[in-house]
Amino acid sequence: MGAIISKTKNILLEQNRNNIWYAVLLGSGALIIISASMARISKKILQKNHNCAFFADRSISFLSSHRPLSASTEQIGYASIDEFREKVPLTTFDEYRSYIDRMMSGGEKNVLTSARLIYFATSSGTTGNIKLIPVVETYFENISKLPLVAFAAIWRSLSPTFFPSPEQRAFHLQGGKRAELFQKSQDDIPIGPLTQITSAISLFSRMRNLSSILYITPLSLIEQIPNFDTSTFIQLTFALAVPDVSIYTILFAPGFIHTLKMIENQYEEICHCISSANFNHSTLVRNNISDTKLIAILNRTLDEIAIEYGGWPCRLQRSAYIRTQCQQLDLPGILPRLWPNLKFVSTATGGSFSIYKQRIQHYCGENIPLINLPLYVASEGLLGTLASIHTDEYFLFPTSVFFEFIREEDSHQTQPKTLLLSELEPGNRYELVCTSEAGFVRYRMGDIITCTRFLSRANDIVPLPLDPVEVPPIPLVSITYRLGSIxxxxxxxxxxxxxxxxxxxxxxxxxxxxxxxxxxxxxxxxxxxxxxxxxxxxxxxxxxxxxxxxxxxxxxxxxxxxxxxxxxxxxxxxxxxxxxxxxxxxxxxxxxxxxxxxxxxxxxxxxxxxxxxxxxxxxxxxxxxxxxxxxxxxxxxxx
Missing domain, CATH: 3.30.300 (GMP Synthetase; Chain A, domain 3)
Structure with missing residues (x-):
């Protein structure tokens, strides 16, 4: 795996020397590019979407410096970002609901965005109604680079000795279902959680192939198992059958703890499944999978994994080893004891998840780095990347979203004054406001972030330029909480x-x-x-x-x-x-x-x-x- 990542990273660097992703991979380039990107993305979004229904209904124009060819002579446009912010009010999701209904039920185009729509991501609002967030094709263009950006953010902070060998595998708890099981809009656009977009969209075949290389369990198998606990059990069994796992990642801390509790409560069944290469020893599998052909495929896949490490003797030895370690669950460091070559563990540990950090660190022991989720991602866009493995702080990414910020003490107001990225002050909290390529304009997402400090040469989180160039103040932020979500x-x-x-x-x-x-x-x-x-x-x-x-x-x-x-x-x-x-x-x-x-x-x-x-x-x-x-x-x- 390490050789594949290294080779792919080098190719990406050669092909993308002038864009923001290259800056992220190298670290220092981001310092120079971020400020300029803020202005560019706002102009680009308004230029592309100004003729859409939502924009027309609210008389939202474009930046005069980026006048579209389709604009009439009567349309003057905004002279500056400040004029745009002054004339266009802040919005909440309720103002988009009827427009999204038009996109959903009638297949209407150019309602919120002129970009090609590929997905409706589901979430939940404070009233209990499910929100549908449009996801556009340009989102895919960015998200397809996520694995490399995520790994780069981590590897640049780790010692070279931590880089995994090509033989090592990574465990990531995945979710998905068969494409035909997704609910669809009137014009056949899939609807579902953002975490399942890879299963729903054919555009993501490249990511599916990459996940098959990086992760132990093929996504095509996971998609056949709709029951969450059964899928988790099977993925954990595959992972535990592999003695040489280098990375253990799960999106959110509660899910992380859930997997450890499952190992703790069901390790005997896991051991029986591994030693016999037969999932019929699992109560969850017996109760939730009736397809005997699927069980046969799961058994064959489990046996093939074991063959890579020595076959039947390895299965017996591995299951006995797991049982011995799981009988000492009270001792710290169960993860590196189960996988002695484990390099790091990653899950969301910032903001509201920080309460779980100490408990998860107990599972990691003293010597395994516990790394916060490398990417700050939402259905509205790709918002940031982790600054370092040693901190829960992020750089914000103004590559697909134009950011504004409301002081926390003003968040109760309907139309409070907003600040720009360059106006953030360390130690203060802000509500995040986004203008996105999907057509959300000055949209109040509900995330509260804290500006922790500015990046400087003193803290050296990422390598700074060797030449004596002027480094603009780049704020680092941490996710604090979400308004209305407890x-x-x-x-x-x-x-x-x-x-x-x-x-x-x-x-x-x-x-x-x-x-x-x-x-x-x-x-x-x-x-x-x-x-x-x-x-x-x-x-x-x-x-x-x-x-x-x-x-x-x-x-x-x-x-x-x-x-x-x-x-x-x-x-x-x-x-x-x-x-x-x-x-x-x-x-x-x-x-x-x-x-x-x-x-x-x-x-x-x-x-x-x-x-x-x-x-x-x-x-x-x-x-x-x-x-x-x-x-x-x-x-x-x-x-």
Missing amino acids: LDVYGEKTSEQHIMNALNRAMDRWRERKISIDLRDFTSCPKLDEFPSRYVIFLEFMDEGNELDHQKLLQLQDVVDTDVERELCEVNPLYKDYRNSNRLGPIICILVESGTFAAFLHDKLINDRVSPVQIKPHRMLTNEQHIQFFYDNQISNFN
Whole structure:
């Protein structure tokens, strides 16, 4: 694998010496190019899309310096980026919904963008409705280079001794399904999660081929297995059958922990599958795959992997070795013990995922680098790349998106003032605003980022130019949180509003049963130490401003979990999907003593050196002491 990556990287460098991707691969070039790219991308987007319906309806023009040939003489255009920002209001997704419906149901062209549409990426909004984000062909042109950019961001920070040999393999937990299973728009454009775009689009055949080279399990096999846990089990079994894995990567930290919990709980079945080259030893496979031909293919593929390392004796030796290591799961470093030649581990560890970092580091041990997700990617565009393996910070990429920024304290305003990349100040938080090639204009994505510092010669995250050239201030940013999204274990993005709607619906149901109560406050946290992971919601109820009487507590105890679970499935369809696929377990609702939230605000938050005026409701808990505080205040005596 190392030889393939090295050769491909060298070819890319030769072919792309003048573009931004070359700058990223070399590191130093990006410092000079980023500032100029900001102006270019905004002009390019407006020039291409100014005749589209959304632009025409809102009188959005173009930059006069990039006047389209199709523009009429009456159209003057904006004299500058500042004039564009002054005259065009900020937008939210609701303003695009009807236009996307036209693209979906009628196949209408030139609605948001003149670019060729290839995919509708699904996500979730704060109201529980699924968003559909148009993805255009130029997105593919950029995303096809992602593996090389990702590896480059990592290899430039690692010692040369860490570079994998050609014989070593990489494990990446993949997802996908057969192309014919994707829902389609009226004009046959696939609809699905961005993570499955490789399965849906024929344009991505090159990426499919690359993934077959880089990763252990062929995507064509994964696409035959719709059940998530079954697919994960099979991919882990293939990976564990290989003694020489160099990289272990999973997109998000909760999914990472999920794989380790699966190894912990099912290593005996994994060992039996490996030693016999037969997946019929797996309960998940027996219960979820009825196609005997597919099982035969899986068995043959598993046996072929073992043959590469010595065949049947290797299978027996490897399964015995795995069993021995998994019987010592309490010891740190299970990953390098399972794969002694492991070079690094990668998953999202920044922002809201930082709570999981210590737990994942325990799995890595002291000597294996735990690297944040190398790329900052969204359906709206490719937003950034990791600055170094030693930090969770990113460079923002103004190659397909024009960035603006709203100060965090202004994010509640409808039309706040925005800043440009060059105006960011270290130590401050900002809401991200994007103008994209897919036709989103000054769009409020909902991501909150922190400008951590400027790149300088002193910190030397990437090699700086040897010649004494002027280096513009390049801000480094970290992902902090997402507005309105509080619980997001696998991408279900359950917001504060989702939970509030579910609780209100449940309370209406209880009132019909003569259990009349009101909600005083709530907070929540993901419970990841169970398999499958699930939500914990801490609830403080009252009865007309007073404590609940004993009888109502007893009544609630019997119904609160099931009723809130049922209503949350109704208000957040993505959560329902993950529950139905058993990726998430049922909700745990914990009733806390009266006054718990007031004590939390006073005793915990203010004591954390936070000014009382700055305190906001903590709808998702990440601090372990805070979580324990609510457990300590649960109502334990219902009898």
